[in-house]
Amino acid sequence: MESLSKVFTLALAMEQHGPQKVLDKLGANATGQPFNSGLAVELTKGAPENPLVNAGAMSAVSLIDAKDKTDRWNKILNNLNVWADATLTVNEPVFKSEMETNQHNQALAMLMNSYNSFYGDTQEAVEIYTRQCSVDITVEQLAKMGAVLANGGKSPFNGRQLLNASYVPQVLAEMAIAGLYDGSGKWLYTVGVPAKSGVSGGMVAVVPGRYAIAVYSPPLDEAGNSVRAQQTIEYVANATQANLFLAK
Template sequence: MSENYSDAMLKQAVGTAHKEALKETAGENASYIPYLASVDSNLCGAAIVTADGRVFEAGDSRFEFAIESISKVFTLALVMDEVGAPAIRDKVGANPTGMPFNSVLALELAKGKPLSPLVNAGAIATASLVTGSDTEARWQRILDMQSAFAGRGISLSDEVNESEQTTNFHNRAIAWILYSAGTCYSDPLEALDIYTRQCSTLISAVDLATMGATLANHGVNPVTGKTVIKKENTQHILAEMMMEGLYTASGDFAYEVGLPGKSGVGGGILAVVPGKMAIAGFAPPLDPSGNSIRGQAAVRSVATQLNLNLFAQ
């Protein structure tokens, strides 16, 4: 359990990880979303939150960045709690696509089934399963779930949302393909709208580590003490993260770090150590797969220092 790691050990680990991350100079900000291109590429933060609620951080750990695709994890948690893991597996899927996160080809080859809730097609399908009386009610449930995971009120950035909504033409095509295949379970443009909004909230590395620690703590937020999702669903969510959390680099991340992870093109990256802690990194420059280079370095450093690789236990 997390109490096996002293405060001094964890403080040193996150500090060292931040220093290691700063050595990485490669990568570029996401440019296809104007807001993301404008974020300072020199920002870099790291955080650890343990399953018993201790917080350790370094660098720009309180800077709020766009959650982007990391949001897929928490909408998945919301829907899985409501309809159950078997229904998610049946309607959306539980296998990596082996292709880019926004691939239309992957969707076509699977005859319209998204395969994974952590690629864009699967995330839109998952958003279409959120229940509510109207669009705003469904969106509020997603926002409330993000806030419950973070342990504080998470807000939509109008600037990010505007930037996303006016450039999401590729995702509009995906939504209509899903609908034509019977794998979008609401109006496709409504599903796309709330999916785009869920990607446009602002979080910090500390928020992200808290969200991950809630999964590490079997669905109970360790900072607030509140149960957020059913314990039995955390294992399925972590399995999805291990298989597809870093898109086409998911296998490399599993090979090197050995933890369930999730990235977003806003520069955030999360890794979860079941029963122990979560590690979050943030830096805008991305690798060709869309994953933060310095964020990966920070997470990898903590995992190595503390011997957290699940396959090395």
């Protein structure tokens, strides 16, 4: 899943705490910097920016209410499972590899903690964040997860209300603000639908009340977004007049 997982941990935090606390603790502003930027943290002195860049996503993990590390991970994984209407698993070789090379994320977490913008143990949050990013998922499962957001937080597949319907606009707003990192503004300008990408090459877009679409294609642009996924979703969005800023 890589960064695609961030949306659904954000949704879990939103369901637990409500949109105002999420805004206060995690923010809703574009950084104007790459998704793993430490400069963005320094420039704002750790003020919450958004939960879809790495620093904010790790803060979101630390914000999840849980008894301990195991409980926190189980809640995050169970949440992914019900959204995907499937039993998802961690790709252990990917997790091991990323744990061996995630020193930058560890530094980001400690930097956020130094500004009191972290809400639990930094090493625990980094490990859980890395584990959630290492969850395997199919394109169909990802589309199902997007469909929950398109359907007002209710799964069309298992009938469960997974996110309070009144909180869905805030999750979609975060996707519009930072879902494609420093390419988010251009995407919103040209396509006009909330979307989220991951460096694995996956991407999901949501048209509220209508549909979700997921695409997988590994070649990435300079911002870390799938080139072909963007082209495919833009084509479908244009063909279906999905731009949210179009007068209907």
